[in-house]
Amino acid sequence: MLKAAIVLILLATVLATYLTDSFIAPPIGAALLFGVLLAGWLYNRGDSRANRRRSEExxxxxxxxRARGDK
Incomplete structure (x- = not known):
């Protein structure tokens, strides 16, 4: 899912570069890149929480x- 989002962002950035004025395209690309980075960070944050919970269990x-074995 993340790979598909990255591909879509790259395509949108290329289209924004060719279809809009060069003054407008960089902010659009930056906003799209920020969105992908934020989505990836949230996804990894959820995975790390699940791993921490499994480790604690x-x-x-x-x-x-060990407590049962010592008795």
């Missing part, structure tokens, strides 16, 4: 197993 599970 695994650590808790290991501690519980």
């Amino acid at each position: 695994a650590t808790r599970h290991q501690r519980e197993e």
